[in-house]
Amino acid sequence: MDLWFSEYHQDGVKLSINVEKEVYSEHSEYQHIAVLESKEYGRILALDGELITTEKDESFYSEMVVHVPLNTKADIKSVLVIGGLDGGVLTELEKYPTIESIDVVELDQRAVEVCQEYLPQSKLAFQDERVNLYIQDALKFVRRKENAYDLIIVDSANPFGLNESLFTREFYGNCYNALTDEGILINQHANGFYQEDVTALRHISDRLKAVFPVNTAYFTSVPSYAAGYLLVGFSxxxxxxxxxxxxxxxxxxxxxxxxxxxxxxxxxxxNYIKEMLTSET
Amino acid sequence: MDLWFSEYHQDGVKLSINVEKEVYSEHSEYQHIAVLESKEYGRILALDGELITTEKDESFYSEMVVHVPLNTKADIKSVLVIGGLDGGVLTELEKYPTIESIDVVELDQRAVEVCQEYLPQSKLAFQDERVNLYIQDALKFVRRKENAYDLIIVDSANPFGLNESLFTREFYGNCYNALTDEGILINQHANGFYQEDVTALRHISDRLKAVFPVNTAYFTSVPSYAAGYLLVGFSxxxxxxxxxxxxxxxxxxxxxxxxxxxxxxxxxxxNYIKEMLTSET
Structure with missing residues (x-):
């Protein structure tokens, strides 16, 4: 059987990966969850048809969202991860003995269970005793926290659909309050290449600037993502x-x-990305 | 009509771009030449089905292969471009008044003509009076040159098929002789991500090391290319x-x-690229 998983990077652009088999799929209360097996990218997690992570290049993403803040001046002991069900970000965080606690907030219990069953890394990552999993709405969870975290990583998919509330000014304001004085917020900024992503990038950037005094972004190559790269926000x-x-x-x-x-x-x-990040919309 | 141009980045991975129309296509003596028009990437040049350049991201490539050597210590006056028919590299070179001559060697006269007719940038780029076009086999052309160029840019497609002779030790040796003492060779190294490209990268790197004392490579993001990036060799x-x-x-x-x-x-x-470039094969 000639089976292809295609993801639209934009209306007229798609990346297709040949799939050996669909390992698992279900419609949970919140979304469609699929785990696919492929020769070139290994195991793939897709939520609502969107490629979330692949075995082959997930470390390019996870390492960059974790090691950049951890190797910044801040002394990071307490971490909040929003999303992170595939275990990639947790795996990188757990490499630091200096981290004392990692709270993980995820809305969809089934997504967590599926990842733990079908992605070996996820199962292992959640076994670390510093990890506390909360099945909750992240917006509400963060609202109740004050001066609690040295690092918040918003390990979410693109700012559309289920994740929209994680890209609002209200959410960023709550993150600000939940962070310690030396705290860092890491969140994904999409890319600056395709028009839909450029629009998203500008909105995210504007909203963050309204809340945080320091805002910058950095680049990581992720071949399976749209445009082959992701900008990661550092606030x-x-x-x-x-x-x-x-x-x-x-x-x-x-x-x-x-x-x-x-x-x-x-x-x-x-230059084209720098201009986007500094220009007003 | 729902028309898609698909390029295989690897056996089981392809990028597809929705095409408004095929502007031109022909089988020349050497290859299939196609110019496509797309909404998302603008005009696309494909040779033997391989995406060579798109209007939207060609500058990411051209700027990096030109401005990096030009802004290195060397005082560059005389340049040889092998390939370069789409005009992107020439356009960037021509921005430097310090460059006195640009020789361009291309095998396929028809490809040059098609580019000049259908890619506005190409037509303009070849009008600069410093540009001299030679329709010849590049391997033979370079063999006759000694101490002639401050910079050689191998602006070729992937190291398969028609371009294979541009990735041999013999060719690199000829480039060495054709360069001045402070000369620089820039050539594309594919990416270090998909297996086929990793193999190519290692071969290129090994062959260059057998000829040049200084060899390094640098990264540029090119969303339409396999893995979304290209490594450019600097020797x-x-x-x-x-x-x-x-x-x-x-x-x-x-x-x-x-x-x-x-x-x-x-x-x-x-790290994964550094290891590839330093390891022996």
């Missing part, structure tokens, strides 16, 4: 990224993508 | 890249992608 109350502190090296943390040079270079953005 | 007899000299800024050269930070940051490669 804080004062902390700036700059040079790596080398903490990952101190703990001899092994990475496929991240290193101290990439830490710095990821913030050097192409 | 020389002694010159190393490092910081930008700022020459582009002196001439107030406008760019969509390149800037002085990107010049430096593009050489900061992810």
């Amino acid at each position: 804080s109350k004062g902390i700036t990224p700059e040079e790596s502190t080398g903490l990952a090296g101190q703990f001899d943390i092994q990475t496929q993508y991240y290193n101290d040079q990439i830490h710095r270079g990821a913030f050097y953005l192409p | 020389s007899k002694g010159i190393t890249p490092e910081e930008s000299t700022g020459l582009a800024g002196q001439f107030d050269i406008q760019t969509q992608y390149y800037n002085d930070q990107i010049h430096r940051g593009a050489f900061y490669l992810p």
Whole structure:
């Protein structure tokens, strides 16, 4: 059987991956959940038809959203991950013995269960005793927190549909309050290439600027994502990224993508992206 | 009509772009040449079914293969471009008044003619009086040159089929002889992500190391290319890249992608690519 999973990166652009089999699929209360097996990308998680993560390149994303803030000046002990059900981000966080607690908030219990059953990394990641899972609406969860986290990672899909509330000014304001003074908010900014993503990027950037004094973004290559890359937003109350502190090296943390040079270079953005991030909409 | 142009990035992975119309196509003596019009990527040039360049992201490639060497210490006056029929690389080169001559070698006269007719940038680029076009086999052309060029840019497609001779040790040796002492060879290294490209990358890297004392590679994001990025090889007899000299800024050269930070940051490669470039095959 010649089976292809196609994801539209834009109306007239799609990436298709040949699939050996659909390992699992269901319609949960919230969304369609699918786990696919492919030769080129390994196991793939798709939610509502959108590619969330693949075995082959998930570390390019997970390492960059974790090691960049962890190797910034801030002394990070308490972390909140919103989403993160596939376990990639948790796996990277757990490499730091300096982290004391990791709260994970996810809306869809079934999605968590499916990931734990079909993605080996997810099962392992949730076994770390520092991890506390909350099946809740993230907006409501964050609203109740104050001065509680040194790092919040919004490990969500694109800012459409189910995840829209995670890209609002209200949500960012709640994150601000939930963070400590030296806290960092990491969230995905889509790419700056296709028109739909450019519009999303500008909205996210404007809303963050209305809440946080420090806002920047950095680049990571993720071949299975639209345009082959993702911009990751870095917001804080004062902390700036700059040079790596080398903490990952101190703990001899092994990475496929991240290193101290990439830490710095990821913030050097192409002109067309810099212009988008600085221009008013 | 629902018309799609699909390019296989690997056996089980393809990128498809919705096409408004096929503007032109022919089988020349050497290859199939097609010009397509698309909403999302603008005009597309495909040779033997392989996407060569698109209006939307060609500058990400062209700027990086030109401005990186031009903003390196070397004083570049004489340039050889192998391929380059779409005009993107020529356009960027021509922005430097310090360049005195640009030789362009292309095998397929028809491909040049089609580009000049259907890609506005190509027509304009070949009108610059510093440009001399040679319709010849590049391997033979370079063999006769000695100490003639400060910069050689191999602006070719992937190292398969028609272009295979441009990725041999013999060709690289000829380039070495054709370059001045401070000369630089720029050539495309594919990506380091899909298996077929990894194999190609390792072969190219090994062959270059057998000829040039200085070999490195840098990253550029090109969304329409396989894996969404390209590695560009930088080889020389002694010159190393490092910081930008700022020459582009002196001439107030406008760019969509390149800037002085990107010049430096593009050489900061992810671990998995660094390992490929340094390991022996």
